[in-house]
Amino acid sequence: MKNRLEQLRKERGIKQEDLAKALEVSRQTIGSLENGHYNPSIQLAFKIAKYFKLRIEDIFIYDVETQ
Amino acid sequence: MNHKKTFVISTIIGIVFVLIALYTDFGYYSTLLFASGYGIILNSILHIISLMYWQNPKRRTAYEKKLQEEHINKVDERKQYLRMKSGYITYQIMTFALLILSFILALFQVNTWFITIVFLTFIFQWIVSIIVTYTLEKRF
Numbered sequence: 001m002k003n004r005l006e007q008l009r010k011e012r013g014i015k016q017e018d019l020a021k022a023l024e025v026s027r028q029t030i031g032s033l034e035n036g037h038y039n040p041s042i043q044l045a046f047k048i049a050k051y052f053k054l055r056i057e058d059i060f061i062y063d064v065e066t067q
Numbered sequence: 068m069n070h071k072k073t074f075v076i077s078t079i080i081g082i083v084f085v086l087i088a089l090y091t092d093f094g095y096y097s098t099l100l101f102a103s104g105y106g107i108i109l110n111s112i113l114h115i116i117s118l119m120y121w122q123n124p125k126r127r128t129a130y131e132k133k134l135q136e137e138h139i140n141k142v143d144e145r146k147q148y149l150r151m152k153s154g155y156i157t158y159q160i161m162t163f164a165l166l167i168l169s170f171i172l173a174l175f176q177v178n179t180w181f182i183t184i185v186f187l188t189f190i191f192q193w194i195v196s197i198i199v200t201y202t203l204e205k206r207f
Contacts (some may be wrong), residue, residue: 020139029145038145 002061006034023047074111081107165189
């Protein structure tokens with residue numbers, strides 16, 4: 001699954017540490033999400049969407065070919 | 068405070084173990100009790116010292132940061148996933164290692180008891196994994 005997390009974070013000038021703190025996850029998790037090594041649970045995806053005031057599908061892109 | 072209380076209680080338990088070992092003569096078992104008590108005391112004292120160090124008002128900010136980090140590490144879903152995955156991989160490695168070990172012990176014609184214990188540990192691990200899976204299947 002692809003995502004726009006890094007792009008959105010940078011656009012808003014948020015540091016990985018601050019995003020991690022707001023979402024109650026580690027900074028490494030943010031890094032892993034951004035580089036696509038880890039896919040979040042639906043709960044974390046909702047938390048991220050709520051944080052950026054967007055819909056889940058605006059941040060996470062389901063890619064059939066990579067599944 | 069609760070953390071400190073736990074370690075104070077375990078220190079007392081350790082002291083009781085050491086005193087029983089010193090005032091009784093069960094040979095090997097007294098030595099075993101003494102070593103256990105000594106281990107418990109040492110471990111508890113080290114924890115108490117660590118708690119006192121961190122709970123010092125001078126390190127309040129650093130301590131709060133440390134607690135926050137510990138909390139994050141505990142609830143972070145990626146870390147929980149990694150812990151589960153490492154447990155699964157460890158299970159597979161141990162299953163293989165126990166089977167290989169029992170075979171190697173048999174090759175060297177080691178006492179049957181040793182081979183039986185190693186093999187029974189393999190069986191025990193396998194049965195526990197089935198029970199745990201069955202229990203989890205019912206819950207989730």
